[in-house]
Amino acid sequence: MPHLPAPTAPHPGAAPAPAPMRSAAPGRGLKGRIGVPGDKSVSHRALMFGALAVGTTEITGLLEGEDVLRTAAAMRALGAEVERLGEGHWRVAGRGVGGLVEPADVLDMGNSGTAARLICGLLAGHPLFAVLTGDASLRRRPMRRVTEPLLATGARFTGRAGGRLPLAVEGAAEPMPLDYEVPVPSAQVKSALLLAGLCARGTTRVTEREATRDHTENMLRHFGATVRVAAEGNRRVIELEGQPELRAAPVAVPADPSSAAFPLVAALLVPGSEVTVAGVGLNPLRTGLFDTLREMGGGLSVTNARVEGGEPVGDLTASFSALRGVDVPASRAPSMIDEYPVLAVAAAFARGTSRFRGLAELRVKESDRLAATVALLAANGVRAEVEGDDLIIARDGAPAPGGGTVETHMDHRIAMSALVMGLASTRPVAVDDTGFIDTSFPGFTGLMNGLAGGPAIAAPPSGLRE
Ligand SMILES: O=C(O)C1=C[C@@H](OP(=O)(O)O)[C@@H](O)[C@H](O)C1
Ligand SMILES: C=C(OP(=O)(O)O)C(=O)O
Known part of the structure; x- marks a missing residue:
């Protein structure tokens, strides 16, 4: 029998033991060139x-x-x-x-x-x-x-x-x-x-x-x-x-822009950072986040743009930037639908008001991501409001306070967004369970710690209550 790696939850509904983690400011900028897993x-x-x-x-x-x-x-x-x-x-x-x-x-x-x-x-x-x-x-x-x-x-x-x-x-x-x-x-x-x-x-x-x-x-x-x-x-x-x-045809899978989003946003937020993610898929129906981060004043550039396996790809470099608030139209949502939680984290460090419009679909993802994102921010001292289907975050450009514990609700993107926040906030950010990160981004913690030059993301020393 050919080998197929075993899924981590072998029985329907059998939840593996929660894996809490905590992220803290690395004490220096994130540095390096990495690859992220396939799209x-x-x-x-x-x-x-x-x-x-x-x-x-x-x-x-x-x-x-x-x-x-x-x-x-x-x-x-x-x-x-x-x-x-x-x-x-x-x-x-x-x-x-x-x-x-x-x-x-x-x-x-x-x-x-x-x-x-x-x-x-x-x-x-x-x-x-x-x-x-x-x-x-x-x-x-x-x-x-x-x-x-x-x-x-x-x-x-x-x-x-x-x-x-x-x-x-x-x-x-x-x-x-x-x-x-x-x-x-x-x-x-x-x-x-x-x-x-x-x-x-x-x-x-x-x-x-x-x-x-x-x-x-x-x-x-x-x-x-x-x-x-x-x-x-x-x-x-x-x-x-x-x-x-x-007819059978070879497929070369580009690096996932939705995964690249996490190290790139972290680099924009942690002072002194410069991070390159190589070979990222740049299909224009997936790149709304990158356009939005640029509108916020984020230093984000593409080099080595090319077509591989029929999809445009390029190397993306992000460096620490002072961000400003942004108004994202509803029409852009499909091209960045999975990126709103980490964009909300970026907005928590920006000066001015951000409004993300037309996010009804976020309510039917792995969790209700609209509610989970508001709770993620609230647990870490950042107020966000939902008006209809819009998310609004008004900030003064200071680092987010942090110090909270985030409930991930079986949602990999909530877990990774919270851990990115902790790398840049004044106090560490804890998450109750990181197990679901493996659904889309196996190796996330190791890659981020490699960029940080040490264990910026780690299991909390004594569970979540210290
Ligand atoms: O077609 C796909 O591969 C996906 C489509 C999106 O979902 P919706 O079609 O529900 O918007 C996205 O959120 C999901 O991560 C992947
Ligand atoms: C929404 C997502 O995936 P899916 O709908 O495939 O569970 C996602 O990966 O953010």
Whole structure:
């Protein structure tokens, strides 16, 4: 059997023991050039497309975070051969479009919304029965946004109240193509519908009211499908010709801009810092944070810009900067949706008022990120307000006080954002559990401590109460 690293939570709902940590000012600037793990969105999709292609897909730079390992295990359970050849180097022998087989057991997607929702789309187009579940965070997240439109393929879904996981799926024997306008800005919904469309005869049409990350469209083309994308005002209309023969194709996964965000924001906030993150994915539908940090006066530059594996990448350098408040329009939210917690930390060190508009989607992430971000800041002496779907943070440019303990609510991005805050605040910042960081950024603590030149992030000496 090829080796597949074991997920850390082997049973649905079995929470591993919490791993508290605390971060403190390193006493000097963060310095160095680092790489961060592969892009999570691209990694999930590379495994899924590999499983649907004819032939063997080689993936390099795959994120070996828990979320992606769940997708790897699911693709194996659906009949693909998934093999780890070395660090980040994986091989998938696919079964062809429509060729997935019924899994023998429940598919546990752990903490991953992307895996659960995209796999709903995959399953809808195959005549099989499957049950999806996840951890306590994922079991709270809405699934109707994918299952409702997927009903028109002929698939059937039975879930808990509110359409949540665990969810039983009966895929369609002869799936119908969809024509659907996605009411929320969600690349996961768009992607699930396109994946279902692969198995349908005829043209699937998905309209989005604002552009979201387009890794699925790019990868469909890369594997040989016919995809047309047309702009109609702000709308994007994506048309996919069903039942293509996808051909295996190599995928080089760029470094994840959503992970690069943490060391780069830390460098902007810790005096004397200069940090470079190499080979970061710079797909324009992912780079809203970097534009916003520049608008705040952040010293952030791109060198060595190039195209690798069909995606733009570059080396990003951030250096300590005095930041000012910023007004971020709602239209920018899809291009930086996972970056708001760490942007809020940056705003806590800026002079002036920051307003981030249109953040309703943050309420349905691994935690209610709007509430969790307000609580993160409040625990550390920074007042933030929510007005409708906007987050407002007004500050005078002084370092944030810190000194608090942050509840992470099973949310990796809340944990990392809090630890970044502690590196720059007057007093240390503690988090109750860092275990979920491994879902997207294994090695985070070691990398940050390497930049700090010592254990700036460490387990608190005597638990959280000192
Ligand atoms: O398609 C994807 O890979 C993702 C889309 C986003 O979710 P939504 O589609 O729910 O906005 C994002 O928050 C998530 O981390 C990854
Ligand atoms: C929202 C996220 O992921 P997912 O929806 O895949 O759980 C994230 O990584 O911030």
